[in-house]
Amino acid sequence: MTAEIIIIATLASLACAIPGIFLLLKRMALISDAISHSILPGIVIGFLFRQSLNTPYPIVGAVLFAMVMVITVEALNRSALVKGDTAIAIVFPPLFSIGVVLVSLYANNVHLDTDAVLLGELAFAPFDRMMLFGHSLPKSLVKMAIILVMNLTIMLLLFKELKVSTFDPVLSRSLGFSPSLLHYLLMFITSVTAVGAFDSVGAILVLAFMITPTATALLLTNSLLVMVLITFAISSASSLLGVLLAIRIDSGISGAITTIMGLFFITAYLFSPTVGVVTKIRNKQRIALEYALSIVLYHLLHHCEEDDMETECSYGHLRLQFNYSPRYMRKVVHTGVRRGLIEQIGEVFHLTESGKETHVDTFRLHH
């Protein structure tokens, strides 16, 4: 059963990641949050239609409401009456509210409560099963597999088009792919994926599954293809580790997976080889050290074989000259000694032969 849960979680996170990549790059990550909230009334109405979640009606209803949301937001943005994200922020709450009101009016006694819809519970997924080709499989597994295959197919077939329309809508139009058609396609697969994932992942964390792994990948690479691969790797690893964590501490699964995704993100934020915060600090320190070393070398060269060499090139004088802390001064000198640029004879520092050469090079470089 654990294996099944892990498979469902992985399928769901991979399926979510595909629209997520393009949404994040198009700077509209939060539309996925708005979509996952706006589909609630569609699901409820579809449910009330046949009193069951296992008909296509909730999905159709959900996609319809998602499209209503997207179209309304775009109409509002075009009208220029509100600016920026305001359109999203005023359209999805009422739709969500209608959903909650409908649930409290009509669906109170049946298997559809806001907790389940919003928070999701993957642990129950394996109990709801269906027969497929003679095998008994969890319905969520089949559903997420179908959605993943759909998303993958669309991404593979339209990779070039999606890439161009994401990064350069104008070029895309001039090449003959309609950016708005691709936009609506993206909105459509986002909605279908959100509907498919909401009962296992929950409406709120659909957003986490869609954009956190992608954002992590964005910190690690500048290539779209590599980004897709890293995203998939993080999504799968988080699903596996998250399910194991949830079982270990007996907590909800989607929260645990998101927490792992969050840890990946924080790690990348701190240690990314290109933009990580710690990496940047290290780089700054390294550059500062190189600079300190080069001016010390310059000073030594300047006073080399002069009469005042004994005093000018002593440790104490160097420290006074550059006003470094004793610790930093030692670090600078040690770096020079380690690289064979400086040697210490008694209390006085001398440039080695290679130190002189290196210095001449840096000197030329600077002038």
Added chain:
Amino acid sequence: MSLLYDLFFDYTLRNVALGTLLLGLGSGAIGSFMTLRGESLIGDAIAHATLPGVVLAYLLTSTKDPLLLLSGAAIAGILGIGAIMGLTRTTKIDSDGANGIILSIFFGFGLLLLTYIQKLPDASQAGLDRFIFGQAATIVASDVALIAIVQGVVLLTLILFFKELKSSTFDPQSTTVMGFNRKIIDAIFATLLVAVIVTGLQTVGVILISALLVTPAAAARQWTHSLKTMVILSSLFSGISGMVGSLISATEMNLPTGPIIVLVLTAIVVISLLFGSRRGLVIKKVSQYRRQGHFDERRILLALDELSRSHDQRGLYHSHHTISLLVGERHSMRRLLAKLVKEGAILKEGDAYLLSKQGEATVASLALEEVHHDR
């Protein structure tokens, strides 16, 4: 009438109505600044980010004292807003992405903690999840007092720092030039925002609190171009919606309070978008229609003037058809001609028209106007 009676004498209803009214006053005011800064969704992110704070506060202290839980929420909220600002500044992730990431990581972690303590054998944690959806009915007098104090402080701070917040909203550079410390102003703004959101958690919950910030502001914007008026209007819209929403939800159907408040607010924003006196769609259409009509009237007069010049004989009446050949076919032609006749600018005979003396004077003044424009 019984509703009004209940409003004064029913303990729960009075608390709920008063609480949501006060909450709305503060949220609408700070929401105006949030929206104008172009950060409409940051409220949503902060609200979600408070969840781990609530749960951790409970885990560490094992009490359900609202003040303590809300302090936890506030700390988490401040951390969240700091993280969002840090992410947008230091990485290539845009503000939408940063909001989404912080929202999901914080909320996911909060949910992990919440589901973890819900399965502990000790059952005293029951009811923490009301912060997610909000349960207005659980508000007691001390909660209302807390809301009143916090909203009072928020409104007072807004008034005190109005000038600074205004300049940092519209022209961040000038704020620095004028000698205000932008970091401090941003910190004040963030603190006020978190304070309002945190006090709203119990009533409307994590998911819908953002609507109380953004929706009234978007509505108020349609009625005015002045920031002061906008803040006051937004505050009133939100406060009134809070109270009306809680009263509606208290009727026998027993509807959830948060969603009803949001629906009332949405009704206000729809009305404002359509009829708002400054930018509303209907107003725009009407004034466009008026301008068009005014323009067409002038063209009819000029056409008649031209017709009379091009004929040697003065005082000839020209048919509707001839005029429309010059002006272009318009649906409104008959209406405009009738209007001009009524005003006395043209004379009518059958289906033919002629400039009156008054009309000629108007044409002359139009020509003069044109000369002025040309200069």
